[in-house]
Amino acid sequence: MVVFLYCYRCTRMKHILIANWKMNGLKGDIHNFCTQPFPVDISENIQNKTLILCPPSIYLGLACAHAPENLLIYAQDCSAYEKGAYTGEISVAMLADMGVKGVLLGHSERRIYHGETDARVGKKLAAALTCGLTPVVCIGETREDYESKQTQVFVEAQIAATLDSCDYVSTLHNIVWAYEPRWAIGTGKTPTQEEITTVIQTIRETLEGKTGNPTPHIIYGGSVTAQNAHAISTVPSVHGALIGGASLDKDCLAEIIRQWGSF
């Protein structure tokens, strides 16, 4: 108990674990996830972690209506536009109106399959901030850049291009940045702890240099599983994880939460 209190009161940032369901699950799956007892206690005061679910957009309303207090619902994407003739898009005001608390931006699957650019991500970032949504901005290098040792250059350029298109640099401390090497997403491959540490240091320094705000909240994503979660969670600069495939199975996600440790 003494150890628990010490950890709970220590100055480390609260960690966030985000379950990104991508285009998976149907109504019943979302309902079960939100209403069935979770195999591990997810109360923030016990775990000092925040659990977030990003369901497919069509089920955001359902998830918001049924999620317990200690499960936040974020969207997987949003429109850069406020409103108007943008068929198929969902505005940040609509998300906030439904009870959504945050939004993933620039996920590599949006970049690869939907031509999302850093400039567009910057505009979505500005939109999210105006509505009080917590943006989770995904950045990370391609396999080619990783293999040619251009990771640092790549993420610095990505941050610069994103921020150039966002007018709200002074409020950027409200953002979560997700370091997600593209080559690690859905592949079962992960960078080493040293590599994660180095890239996160670069991200932190770049952001602090650009915004003047200290200690951004930075998480890691890319093939996080129950087997590697503990090791990744011990990297001191990592403040949580973005979990795709492994989050679809509730028992597996619960094991990741257990393995992630208590901070």
Ligand code: PEP
């Ligand atoms: C993701 O969706 O951002 C992700 C990291 O996926 P996976 O865990 O499946 O690699």
